Amino acid sequence: MQFMQPSERRQAVWGYALAILCAGSALTVTASLRNPLFPTPLFFAAIVITTWYGGSVPGFVAIALATLSLNYYFIPPLGSMSLNKPEILYLLEFALPASLTCWFVRKRRITETMLRESRDKLQSRIEQRQAELARVSRMMTIGEMGVSIAHEVNQPLMALVLNGEACLRWLRADPPNLPEARKAAGHIIEEGHRAGAIVQRIRALAKTSPKRVVLDVNEVATEAAALLQKELARNRVALRTELARTLPRVRGDRVQLQQVIFNLAMNAIEIMSMETERARELRIRTEAEGSESIIVAVEDTGPGLPSGDPEELFTAFFTTKEDGIGIGLSISRTIVEAHGGRLWAGNSGGGAVFQFRLPVMEGAL
Amino acid sequence: MTESIVFVVDDDTAARSAMESLLRSVGLLVETFGSPAEFLRRSAAECPCCLVLDVRLPGMSGLELQRHLRSARSNIPIIFITGHGDIPMSVEAMKAGAVEFLTKPFRGQDLLDAIHNAIERNRGDREDEARIAELRRRTGALTPREREVMERVIAGLLNKQIAAELGTSERTVKIQRASVMKKMGADSLPDLVRMAEKTGIALKG
Numbered sequence: 001m002q003f004m005q006p007s008e009r010r011q012a013v014w015g016y017a018l019a020i021l022c023a024g025s026a027l028t029v030t031a032s033l034r035n036p037l038f039p040t041p042l043f044f045a046a047i048v049i050t051t052w053y054g055g056s057v058p059g060f061v062a063i064a065l066a067t068l069s070l071n072y073y074f075i076p077p078l079g080s081m082s083l084n085k086p087e088i089l090y091l092l093e094f095a096l097p098a099s100l101t102c103w104f105v106r107k108r109r110i111t112e113t114m115l116r117e118s119r120d121k122l123q124s125r126i127e128q129r130q131a132e133l134a135r136v137s138r139m140m141t142i143g144e145m146g147v148s149i150a151h152e153v154n155q156p157l158m159a160l161v162l163n164g165e166a167c168l169r170w171l172r173a174d175p176p177n178l179p180e181a182r183k184a185a186g187h188i189i190e191e192g193h194r195a196g197a198i199v200q201r202i203r204a205l206a207k208t209s210p211k212r213v214v215l216d217v218n219e220v221a222t223e224a225a226a227l228l229q230k231e232l233a234r235n236r237v238a239l240r241t242e243l244a245r246t247l248p249r250v251r252g253d254r255v256q257l258q259q260v261i262f263n264l265a266m267n268a269i270e271i272m273s274m275e276t277e278r279a280r281e282l283r284i285r286t287e288a289e290g291s292e293s294i295i296v297a298v299e300d301t302g303p304g305l306p307s308g309d310p311e312e313l314f315t316a317f318f319t320t321k322e323d324g325i326g327i328g329l330s331i332s333r334t335i336v337e338a339h340g341g342r343l344w345a346g347n348s349g350g351g352a353v354f355q356f357r358l359p360v361m362e363g364a365l
Numbered sequence: 366m367t368e369s370i371v372f373v374v375d376d377d378t379a380a381r382s383a384m385e386s387l388l389r390s391v392g393l394l395v396e397t398f399g400s401p402a403e404f405l406r407r408s409a410a411e412c413p414c415c416l417v418l419d420v421r422l423p424g425m426s427g428l429e430l431q432r433h434l435r436s437a438r439s440n441i442p443i444i445f446i447t448g449h450g451d452i453p454m455s456v457e458a459m460k461a462g463a464v465e466f467l468t469k470p471f472r473g474q475d476l477l478d479a480i481h482n483a484i485e486r487n488r489g490d491r492e493d494e495a496r497i498a499e500l501r502r503r504t505g506a507l508t509p510r511e512r513e514v515m516e517r518v519i520a521g522l523l524n525k526q527i528a529a530e531l532g533t534s535e536r537t538v539k540i541q542r543a544s545v546m547k548k549m550g551a552d553s554l555p556d557l558v559r560m561a562e563k564t565g566i567a568l569k570g
Contacts, residue, residue, distance in 0.1 A: 154448045155377050158470035162383035165473035169390035177390075184386050191379055233421045 015054030016061060022046035023065035031073060039074040040066075040094050047098050051105040059102040067095050130334060149202055151230045156195040163187040201226075212251050214361060217294055218243045220254055221284050224261035228282075231266065235273040237280040244287045247294055248360040252339045257358075260332040260343070261296065264354045267328060268300035271352070275302055278350070289357065293341075297355035305352045310345040332356075368412045369484045370394040374404050374430070375419040375446070380469075384417065387473050393480070401430040409439065413491055415464070415483035417476070420447040420454060428454070431461050440490050442483035446471070500564045503549050511548070514541045518554070519561045 026042035043066035051059030072079065075087050083091075167184035170177040201223065225241055232239050265282060272280040283299040305313070314333045329343075336343040336356045343356040371393050375381045381397045388395045398404040401422060416434075420427040431443055444465045445458050455466040464486065465479035507515065510531075517527045524542065528535040551557040 151448045154469045155380060159377070159379040159383040161470050162380075162387045162473050162476075166383065166387035166390045169387070173390070180386065180390065184383075187379065187383060187386070191383075194379070230421075233423060236424075236426075 011055070012057075015050070015058030018054040019050045019058040019062040019065060022050045023062050023069065026066065027069045027073065036074075039070060043070065043094075044098060044101070047102055048105055051102045052109055056102060056106040059106065060099070063095055063098045063102060066098070067091050070094060149198060149227070152198050152226070153195060156191040156198070159191045160188055160195070163191065212253060214249050215252050215254055215257070216247060217250060217257070217286055217296060217358065218247050220257050221261055221286055221296060223254075224258045224265065225284060227258070227262055228265050228269070231269050232282065235269050235280065237269050237272055237282050240281060240283045242283065242285040244294075247286055247288055248291065250294060250339070250358045251361045252358065253335075256335045257339070260335050260356065261298065263328045263332045264298040267354070268298055268302065268352070271302035272300050278302075288360075291360060293357045293359050295355055295357050297353055299348050299353040300351040302351040304347045305345055313345055314343070329354075368394065369488070370396065370410050370412055370414040371417060371480055371484075372404060372407075372410075372414060372441075373397045373417045374399075374401060374422065374427070375417075376400060376422050377419070380419075384476070387476070388480070391477060401425040401427075401433075404430070405433070410441075413484050413488040415442045415444060415480055415487055417444045417446060417480070420445055420458070428458060428461070431458065431463065435461065440487070442487050444476070444479045444483055446476075497563055500549075500560050503560075504564055506548055507545060511541050511545050514538060515545045515549075515557070515561070518542060518545065519558045 023043065023046050026046040030036055030039050030042050047059060047062045047066060050062040068081075071083070071087065071091060072081055075090060163184045167181050167188065170181035170184060221241065221243060225239060228239070231237075261284065265284065268282050272278075272282070278301050281301045283297070285295075285297045285299065287295050287297075289295050314329050333343045336358070339358055341356050341358040343354070345352060345354050347353065371388050373381055373384050373388075373395060375384070375397070376399055378399070381399070385395045385397050396407070398407075402424060404416075418427045418430060422430075425433070427445060434441060434443075442464045443458075443462070444467065445455070445463050446467045446469060447454070448469045458466055464483045467475060467479065504512070513531060514527060517530065522530070524535050524538045527542075528538045531538070545551075546557065549557060549560055551560060
């Protein structure tokens with residue numbers, strides 16, 4: 001005989017205890033009804049319950065107990081275990097269907113357990129895939145942001161170089177023009193700081209694990225807008241930011257939320273770049289919604305949402321773009337929901353509006 | 366170097382002031398603008414000048430400003446600067462007559478060299494223009510008959526042939542011809558032909 005694992009032994013003991021408990025209860029209740037016409041139903045129930053929760057062996061134990069109880073207490077001659085032919089037939093008529101039921105119940109139970117396990121396995125695999133997808137999209141977004149950043153870094157770099165050359169020339173002049181040289185040197189320092197700030201932003205982007213910190217969403221929106229400058233200029237889109245003067249703080253991942261705003265704005269810019277008639281204006285708006293939550297809205301002056309269910313836009317791999325793969329919005333929604341918020345789409349006066357609500361940090365002003 | 370002026374159009378304040386400082390340090394006169402619209406509000410310069418122009422600008426882009434200036438018959442030389450080594454764009458700009466296309470960050474000396482060339486080119490253009498304007502003025506001072514004579518002279522006709530065509534005497538043509546040479550300030554026939562070419566007087570076939 002093989003050794004049983006402690007958990008298996010506990011399971012077996014529990015099964016037998018259940019068999020005894022159920023059969024005993026059935027016996028007690030049935031016996032309290034004086035001379036029941038059909039003494040079997042409660043025993044039947046006891047067997048089903050035991051099999052479902054205890055397994056097949058305790059189930060058969062319950063059948064045995066029930067059969068013995070029926071024979072002793074309810075089949076004449078009462079109070080005796082003796083058997084004659086009609087008694088045996090009666091008991092068989094009980095025990096055989098009971099065994100069959102026991103078998104079916106067990107089978108059903110096993111199937112259900114297997115189904116639940118495979119469902120859980122699928123669920124976790126889906127979650128894994130979603131996380132992968134989010135990472136890929138993030139890498140792609142970082143690539144797009146990279147081009148933007150390169151352009152941004154170039155500006156201060158050029159100013160640095162030119163100011164340096166100018167400074168040297170002012171010093172080399174005869175007589176040296178010190179005020180001008182000093183001014184140029186001052187500009188060099190300013191531009192160095194400007195480049196440094198951009199590098200810091202890149203470093204923030206490179207941090208991969210989501211970090212929940214106390215955030216001013218106005219800042220996040222401003223940073224996202226800065227990353228959009230190149231695309232805005234390229235597509236001749238005017239940017240209007242309407243930030244709430246004071247905004248309660250939220251707890252969240254700065255880069256992820258930046259990515260959401262960036263994604264929504266990029267979609268808006270792309271949609272508007274196909275427009276030739278209308279003025280192209282991107283509006284990024286933040287506002288407090290009572291003291292509970294805040295709203296961030298990204299509006300465009302494009303053609304508005306395509307007809308149909310706006311929720312469809314958020315399903316993965318749904319895209320209206322020729323070269324899109326349709327994960328931007330679905331990932332944005334995943335991020336917002338991971339922050340305890342909600343992201344939805346609608347039409348405003350002149351175009352589409354995508355907005356999300358984030359809960360305010362507890363105890364925040 | 367006579368008075369010359371450099372215009373700089375760039376939306377980035379820091380880049381603008383850096384270029385201004387550099388250009389002033391070598392003694393150039395500089396005027397900076399944050400947008401093409403601002404630049405267009407300024408009246409055209411009276412002295413040799415050139416334009417340093419950022420390609421990507423809010424509102425009207427650098428290339429659009431270039432087209433606008435060309436259609437307004439401005440011959441101001443343009444030096445483009447760009448943040449991206451965007452080849453198709455630079456080709457377009459050069460085709461449209463840009464003098465130089467610099468990719469940021471460029472060396473200050475490159476910019477100064479480009480500006481020097483551009484201003485020299487503009488100076489040459491302006492001198493040509495002035496010369497042509499003077500010649501036009503001189504041609505304008507000719508009487509209709511003198512003009513007819515001049516057209517035939519530069520077409521290579523002899524005095525006798527001209528007299529026959531215009532129904533007058535060879536002597537009269539000779540006098541009118543001398544008057545044309547004097548009014549135009551031409552020393553010889555080839556000189557007169559060159560002048561006619563420049564002012565665009567049609568050669569009579």
